[in-house]
Amino acid sequence: MKPITGKPTPTAPLTEKSNFAAEARTMAKKNIREYGMYIALFVIVVVFSFLTDGxxxxxxxxxxxxxxxxxxxxxxxxxxxxxxxxxxxxxxxxxxxxxxxxxxxxxxxxxxxxxxxxxxxxxxxxxxxxxxxxxxxxxxxxxxxxxxxxxxxxxxxxxxxxxxxxxxxxxxxxxxxxxxxFIPDIATVGGLHVLTLILGAVFILFFIYSDVSKRRNKLKYRFEVISNTMFTIKLVFVSVIIAYITWVLAGYKGFSWxxxxxxxxxxxxxxxxxxxxxxxxxxxxxxxxxxxxxxxxxxxxxxxxxxxxxxxxxxxxxxxxxxxxxxxxxxxxxxxxxxxxxxxxxxxxxxxxxxxxxxxxxxxxxxxxxxxxxxxxxxxxxxxxxxxxxxxxxxxxxxxxxxxxxxx
Structure with a gap:
């Protein structure tokens, strides 16, 4: 009997999605203490932004x-x-x-x-x-x-x-x-504090490098790590938050001492x-x-x-x-x-x-x-x-x- 070849069955993407959802639930359960405070902060920001008209x-x-x-x-x-x-x-x-x-x-x-x-x-x-x-x-x-x-x-x-x-x-x-x-600026472009933007970018790069290094070390010693997809989502999510805060501050006077x-x-x-x-x-x-x-x-x-x-x-x-x-x-x-x-x-x-x-x-x-x-x-x-x-x-x-x- 010949082996079955051709396109993957329609159930493959569903399995992948379900694995992703299961991993997300497991991560949330294991790190509920850590994620809880971020959720609380997000809710506070949304509520007060609405109540104070921005x-x-x-x-x-x-x-x-x-x-x-x-x-x-x-x-x-x-x-x-x-x-x-x-x-x-x-x-x-x-x-x-x-x-x-x-x-x-x-x-x-x-x-x-x-x-x-x-x-x-x-x-x-x-x-x-x-x-x-x-x-x-x-x-x-x-x-x-x-x-x-x-x-x-x-x-x-x-x-x-x-x-x-x-x-x-x-x-x-x-x-x-x-x-x-506030820290001095090297230039102002479009009303934005350039040095603050540079420091924000450096901080994002440092965060990514640090997390990637930790992941490699865990893999080296055969510790359990999250999937590449979940890891990438985490890096992007945190980087976007850092970038947004940096952009907001750069629009005022930049980072304070x-x-x-x-x-x-x-x-x-x-x-x-x-x-x-x-x-x-x-x-x-x-x-x-x-x-x-x-x-x-x-x-x-x-x-x-x-x-x-x-x-x-x-x-x-x-x-x-x-x-x-x-x-x-x-x-x-x-x-x-x-x-x-x-x-x-x-x-x-x-x-x-x-x-x-x-x-x-x-x-x-x-x-x-x-x-x-x-x-x-x-x-x-x-x-x-x-x-x-x-x-x-x-x-x-x-x-x-x-x-x-x-x-x-």
């Missing part, structure tokens, strides 16, 4: 929104790692406010250069973070109590250094540019957590501290590293906030810690530890700030804003608990 997605507002997110996003990156190793840090808000005030004093009263002030503040931040780590890792104080104690200390210290005038003005233009300035710093922090911490031994150890400690200790990982050392990092990012957040206001005030840092914790949870970090990405924390920060920004544009009262943000945080934690139960 004002929400204007170039000016998007630029302002991302600048407002900067100092919280930086804190959220550090908070993500703290929660991953099953701890919490309530001191970061007033730590940021206090160190921002010290920076203002060094420049305004002591006449210190901005190039010397910033490194000093960052070193102080690391030291204060290590103090927190010492109380937790060496003394054995629960992180909630230790950070609450430092919360009160930093609150008192901030009031002390600002009690004379209440507000410390910063007149150094180079320092203030970190919070309110706050955004550049925020992206640099995310890139550095993403590399540290996904491609280094320290990153693997952090997640190992978060997943199971006892097993990590038995495998030779120093849990105390990881705790010191994470809290030292949190102190560094608190100092950077304080610098960005002070630069944005061009001053340090007695209320600087108020509720920053809650915004950072909320951003981390909304961004996909697990309350049980061991799960969470720094890239997710940035999306979480943008989600929370988008809610605030959109409600402000609509004139929603502050009392309702707090209730809505609280409901979103509760929903994120409930979602985490439910997804962990399903996996169990």
């Amino acid at each position: 004002l929400f997605i204007s170039s000016r507002n998007i630029s302002n929104l991302l600048d407002q997110t900067g100092y919280i996003a930086v804190l959220a990156v550090g908070m993500t790692l703290v929660i991953v190793i099953r701890h919490i840090d309530l001191s970061v808000g007033y730590a940021a406010g206090f160190m921002g005030a010290i920076a203002a004093i060094l420049m305004s009263d002591a006449g210190m250069s901005v190039y010397l002030t910033i490194p000093i503040i960052l070193v102080i931040g690391i030291f204060l973070g290590l103090v927190n780590g010492f109380l937790i890792a060496k003394i054995g104080i629960p992180s909630f109590v230790a950070s609450l104690a430092l919360y009160l200390v930093f609150r008192g210290a901030l009031l002390q250094v600002t009690e004379r005038t209440g507000t410390i003005l910063v007149e150094d233009e180079r320092f203030n540019a970190l919070g309110t300035g 706050t955004m550049i710093i925020m992206l640099a922090v995310v890139a550095i911490y993403h590399f540290l957590t996904s491609s280094t031994v320290i990153g693997r150890h952090i997640y190992a400690v978060g997943s199971n501290p006892e097993a990590a200790k038995l495998s030779g990982i120093s849990v105390k050392k990881i705790t010191f590293i994470v809290f030292g990092s949190m102190g560094l990012l608190s100092a950077l957040s304080g610098i960005l906030y002070t630069a944005r206001l061009n001053s340090a005030t007695t209320t600087a840092g108020t509720l920053f810690e809650l915004d950072a914790i909320a951003a981390a949870y909304v961004g996909g970090v697990s309350a049980a530890g061991g799960v969470g990405k720094v890239t997710g924390s940035i999306i979480g920060a943008i989600v929370m700030m988008s809610l605030t920004n959109g409600m402000n544009l609509m004139g929603v009262g502050i009392s309702y804003q707090y209730m809505i943000r609280g409901a979103v945080l509760a929903a994120a934690v409930i979602f985490d608990v439910m997804t962990r139960r399903k996996r169990a």
